Amino acid sequence: MSTTNGITGASDDFSSALQSKGANLDKDAFLSLLVAQLQNQDPLNPAEDKEFISQLAQFSSLEQLTNLNKGMDGMLETTQQGQLYSAVNYIGKTVSAPGNTLTLKEGKSSSIYYALGEGVAKxxxxxxxxxxxxxxxxxxxxxTAxxxxxxxxxxxxxGNTLPDGYYSVAIGLEDADGKAVMAQTAIDGKVSGIEKFQGKSYLILEDGRQVALADVNFITDQIKKKDEAADPTT
Structure with missing residues (x-):
């Protein structure tokens, strides 16, 4: 009788192992437990089909979820690598990105870009x-806006020439009632390097700014080339 009790408990042990191991139970371990259950089940009281089906369905769902997680991790890694490779192409180019730091070098300053909304009086x-x-x-x-x-x-x-270095810009706007109006500014800067932090790629500009790749407005080198091509006198 004691042996029979141990055998009939195999199914319960199998279910307990499946529940306790969770995502750590791989296919080989599952099959080993299943074979052990079949070998040790009570011939007079075999496990019911419904129980096997339930256990198989439980493992199938677990395996699908594990595979899905692996697939998502692979996609994320591929995306991050793609961003890094894309960022490399920016090195040496001048880009426009949000900020207010200006670089003055040999009398030439960074270009300033700003947006005016409706209702700006001065x-x-x-x-x-x-x-x-x-x-x-x-x-x-x-x-106008x-x-x-x-x-x-x-x-x-x-009118005095200022020394090379770093400066900052602030645009003050007012509406017709004299109330301050917000102004968004962007400054161009030359990309000197790249950095990866917490899965995101950042451009390092010569003026010290760190700009997320997604925050780049446009490549000013390309804009200037288009303007020069459109105007043959330049």
Missing amino acids: GSINIFDVDGNLVYTEVLKSK GNYDYSWEGKDTN
């Missing part, structure tokens, strides 16, 4: 040095 472009001192300001002419670009000549408000 505004100004303000340039600051690394110490936060206002070195240049210019009143913006009245413009849209996207614009601006080139700073690298001089202060009095």
Whole structure:
């Protein structure tokens, strides 16, 4: 009787093992448990078909979920590698990305891009040095809503040439009631390297900015080439 009790408990042991191991139970382990159950079942009280079907269905669902997770991991890795390879192509090129840091080199400044919304009555472009001192300001002419670009000549408000280095820009806008209006700015910068962090690819610009690949507005080198091709005098 004691032997029979041990044999009839094989099915329960099988179910308990299947539930306890969960995702750690692979196909080989499942088959080993199944064979052990068949070998040790009570001939006078064999396991019912419904129980086998339930156990097989449970493992099938588990295996499908495991395969799905592996497939998703593979897709994610492929996507991340694709982003990294794409980022490599940006090295040496000049891109436009959100920010307010300007680079002044040999009297030439980074290009400034900004967007004006509806209801802007007036505004100004303000340039600051690394110490936060206002070195240049210019009143913006009245413009309709849209996207614009601006080139700073690298001089202060009095027309004096400023030294090379890093500067920052802030665009102040007001509506007809004198209330401040938000302005989004983007600055171009040359890509000097790439970095991968938490599965995302970032471009390292010469001005020190780290820009996510998805935040790049456009490649300014390509825009300038198109403009030059359209205007043969340039």
